[in-house]
Amino acid sequence: MVTDLVLLGIFPYVAIALAIIVALYRRHSDQYTYSSLSSQFLESNKLFFGSVPWHYGIVTILIGHIIGFLIPRGVMAWNGVPLRLYILEVVALTLGLMSLFGLVVLIIRRMSDARVMAVTSKMDVLLLLLLILQAFTGVYTAMFYRWGTAWYVSAAAPYLWSIVLFSPKVGYVAQLPIMTKIHIINAWALFAIFPFSRLIHLVSLPIGYLTRQYQVVWWNRRDFQAQYELAKSNPTAYSKQVTPMGVNVNTLGKGYRSISG
Amino acid sequence: MDVRAQVSMVFHLDKCIGCHTCSIACKNIWTDRKGAEYMWWNNVETKPGTGYPTLWEDQNKYKGGWVLKNGEPRLRATDKLRGFANIFFNPYLPSLDDYYEPWTYRYEDLFDAPEGDDQPTARPISLVTGQPVNIDAGPNWDDDLSGSPVYAENDINLEGLSAQEKEQLFELERIMFFYLPRICNHCLNPGCIGACPAGAVYKRGEDGIVLISQEKCRGWRFCISGCPYKKAYYNWNAGKSEKCILCFPRLESGWPPACFHSCVGRIRYLGVVLYDADQIHDTLKTRDEDLVEAHRRIILDPFDPNVIAAARQNGIADDWIESAQKSPVYKFVKVWQIAFPLHIEFRTLPMLFYVPPLTPVVANVKGGNFDVVQDDILNSIDNARAPIRYLANMFSAGNEEVLKRGLRKMYAVRYYMRLKTVGDVSEAMVTQMLRSANMTAEEAEDIYRMTTIPTFQERFIIPPYTREYTAELFEHPYDYKARTGFGVRKSFTRRGA
Numbered sequence: 001m002v003t004d005l006v007l008l009g010i011f012p013y014v015a016i017a018l019a020i021i022v023a024l025y026r027r028h029s030d031q032y033t034y035s036s037l038s039s040q041f042l043e044s045n046k047l048f049f050g051s052v053p054w055h056y057g058i059v060t061i062l063i064g065h066i067i068g069f070l071i072p073r074g075v076m077a078w079n080g081v082p083l084r085l086y087i088l089e090v091v092a093l094t095l096g097l098m099s100l101f102g103l104v105v106l107i108i109r110r111m112s113d114a115r116v117m118a119v120t121s122k123m124d125v126l127l128l129l130l131l132i133l134q135a136f137t138g139v140y141t142a143m144f145y146r147w148g149t150a151w152y153v154s155a156a157a158p159y160l161w162s163i164v165l166f167s168p169k170v171g172y173v174a175q176l177p178i179m180t181k182i183h184i185i186n187a188w189a190l191f192a193i194f195p196f197s198r199l200i201h202l203v204s205l206p207i208g209y210l211t212r213q214y215q216v217v218w219w220n221r222r223d224f225q226a227q228y229e230l231a232k233s234n235p236t237a238y239s240k241q242v243t244p245m246g247v248n249v250n251t252l253g254k255g256y257r258s259i260s261g
Numbered sequence: 262m263d264v265r266a267q268v269s270m271v272f273h274l275d276k277c278i279g280c281h282t283c284s285i286a287c288k289n290i291w292t293d294r295k296g297a298e299y300m301w302w303n304n305v306e307t308k309p310g311t312g313y314p315t316l317w318e319d320q321n322k323y324k325g326g327w328v329l330k331n332g333e334p335r336l337r338a339t340d341k342l343r344g345f346a347n348i349f350f351n352p353y354l355p356s357l358d359d360y361y362e363p364w365t366y367r368y369e370d371l372f373d374a375p376e377g378d379d380q381p382t383a384r385p386i387s388l389v390t391g392q393p394v395n396i397d398a399g400p401n402w403d404d405d406l407s408g409s410p411v412y413a414e415n416d417i418n419l420e421g422l423s424a425q426e427k428e429q430l431f432e433l434e435r436i437m438f439f440y441l442p443r444i445c446n447h448c449l450n451p452g453c454i455g456a457c458p459a460g461a462v463y464k465r466g467e468d469g470i471v472l473i474s475q476e477k478c479r480g481w482r483f484c485i486s487g488c489p490y491k492k493a494y495y496n497w498n499a500g501k502s503e504k505c506i507l508c509f510p511r512l513e514s515g516w517p518p519a520c521f522h523s524c525v526g527r528i529r530y531l532g533v534v535l536y537d538a539d540q541i542h543d544t545l546k547t548r549d550e551d552l553v554e555a556h557r558r559i560i561l562d563p564f565d566p567n568v569i570a571a572a573r574q575n576g577i578a579d580d581w582i583e584s585a586q587k588s589p590v591y592k593f594v595k596v597w598q599i600a601f602p603l604h605i606e607f608r609t610l611p612m613l614f615y616v617p618p619l620t621p622v623v624a625n626v627k628g629g630n631f632d633v634v635q636d637d638i639l640n641s642i643d644n645a646r647a648p649i650r651y652l653a654n655m656f657s658a659g660n661e662e663v664l665k666r667g668l669r670k671m672y673a674v675r676y677y678m679r680l681k682t683v684g685d686v687s688e689a690m691v692t693q694m695l696r697s698a699n700m701t702a703e704e705a706e707d708i709y710r711m712t713t714i715p716t717f718q719e720r721f722i723i724p725p726y727t728r729e730y731t732a733e734l735f736e737h738p739y740d741y742k743a744r745t746g747f748g749v750r751k752s753f754t755r756r757g758a
Binding site: 036037042044047052054055115204209210212214216217 | 354391457463478495
């Protein structure tokens with residue numbers, strides 16, 4: 001009981017706090033490391049069969065979890081018709097197996113290739129252990145505790161909402177089978193190590209690429225000239241300006257000022 | 262008219278002796294680091310040959326650069342949607358084996374080996390894994406190996422050559438080759454910038470140097486696919502892409518880049534050209550065979566009062582305009598038109614130009630006697646040892662005529678000077694050569710001077726960067742003003758391992 005409270009009621013807050021605070025701190029203090037360390041250059045063939053099924057599988061599954069959390073009633077309504085429930089279950093299980101397969105390939109690749117091993121850190125190993133545990137318990141739950149998409153919305157979704165609303169109700173999930181509970185606790189563990197590991201690349205998705213022009217030009221002096229003139233002509237307005245890219249003047253990224261062809 | 266300045270370059274291939282001093286100068290300054298050992302921001306290739314990385318020119322393999330689709334330039338490897346779809350696996354990324362696995366030797370074994378019957382050896386070990394490695398490729402593995410069935414015969418520029426021409430090219434004792442030094446072209450329409458999802462690759466507006474912000478780079482590796490010259494490299498240790506920076510810290514202190522400065526053959530020239538950014542898009546839509554001339558049209562006359570006025574309006578300082586007027590690059594590319602971009606059909610509008618090599622047949626063996634060729638000089642372009650088709654595939658997107666116009670000038674200069682200094686050719690012939698090259702004696706003198714006896718100060722016209730403003734390129738001086746001390750230094754090598 002106490003264990004449940006600690007792991008399902010208190011640990012989530014520690015994990016979320018770590019995820020948010022450390023991620024923001026790292027963004028500010030050390031943007032340089034805000035990505036995954038790609039090893040495709042060192043080994044490309046096996047990576048394809050690991051990375052593609054893993055990422056496409058896990059991203060879709062994650063989106064599914066989030067949808068179930070956001071609109072549980074919608075999911076319930078969808079599952080009201082048995083055929084639709086079967087379709088959803090089959091799709092979810094397929095995606096789960098796909099990501100599990102991809103992850104196994106990725107782990108074998110990393111352990112068997114000397115070049116990739118040379119760029120593997122201890123944190124990478126820990127992360128892979130947590131991920132394989134997560135994928136395994138997820139697929140296990142999907143296979144052996146039927147209609148997971150249905151009971152997720154009535155057990156896990158209210159639990160997650162209770163966490164978000166700062167009144168944790170562990171009871172929603174305390175009676176779930178042990179594999180499923182490991183799945184939930186391990187998910188919080190992944191939250192906790194997210195900002196310390198290569199998982200940080202989740203939030204470095206380059207959305208800006210969709211809207212920007214293909215060519216990028218940074219003008220350093222032009223902007224300087226404009227600032228100089230503003231400072232001369234209107235010192236008050238100048239001093240009230242916010243620095244273009246926030247407060248971190250140490251980064252070169254600050255020079256990102258104008259784009260043109 | 263949107264006038265901008267570009268620090269631009271010319272390499273005179275007839276003068277390159279293939280000594281690799283440029284590569285070593287660059288390596289010692291910039292890429293002697295973990296993860297960068299395999300990178301050669303400056304490398305020298307033997308042509309015909311497959312180059313570095315192997316077969317880099319073959320865009321069916323690497324998908325670099327831009328192509329016209331429905332009349333609009335599009336990246337071959339990626340675009341906004343494909344960039345995201347392929348973000349988990351870049352399908353056109355060269356791997357380490359396309360370059361070579363960098364290695365060192367276990368030198369300590371020479372001292373520490375126990376006493377035995379055999380001499381101790383220093384085994385090669387990989388700089389990636391630290392394990393013993395069998396070396397089967399290296400930088401310049403094909404150095405001077407023209408005629409080899411492994412390298413030279415697979416050069417994709419041999420496309421379109423007749424079987425007879427190819428056979429001649431590889432016949433023993435007739436083998437022809439020349440060297441091709443390559444650095445980043447600092448293009449006007451860079452594929453690396455277009456392909457970068459993170460927006461980390463950028464062109465400096467003030468001088469056109471193309472750089473990768475190490476802070477913004479997220480290691481997606483699309484710049485490497487986007488660059489058709491394969492001059493962006495992935496640092497496998499840092500998880501960042503890197504490329505030639507044209508030694509901008511040296512330029513900003515008034516020195517030419519290290520590879521230019523150290524060039525033994527003095528083949529390299531550097532100077533500012535002014536160009537019209539408004540014309541870039543239309544130029545990109547030109548047909549392959551017209552690209553060389555369209556590219557030249559973008560480069561503006563720095564003596565034209567309209568250009569000067571527009572340049573000033575764009576904030577280009579007078580001393581930069583003056584620098585553009587003195588630029589040797591402007592003369593080579595625009596006035597004399599004897600320098601050509603490498604593979605303009607990749608449509609990145611490279612700003613590094615090459616004076617193609619002359620490979621005249623100077624002697625034949627006739628009936629067992631060595632015979633100096635004198636009679637057929639006027640046709641020497643068509644009979645040269647490097648088939649014009651081959652050179653045109655490299656330097657003019659297959660347009661032989663535009664290339665021949667440049668080569669005719671080069672030949673005319675040679676015979677003009679031969680008449681003056683040796684005097685064993687007829688004046689009538691030289692006059693005819695000058696006429697057919699459409700040039701004056703003065704122009705021949707100018708080209709002679711700039712290609713044979715230019716001083717350091719004539720080869721490198723470095724625009725005044727005014728060192729006191731350099732800090733502003735990295736730090737906003739007005740933001741910096743309020744801060745004191747040196748801040749926290751961060752290690753840039755903690756990634757990986």
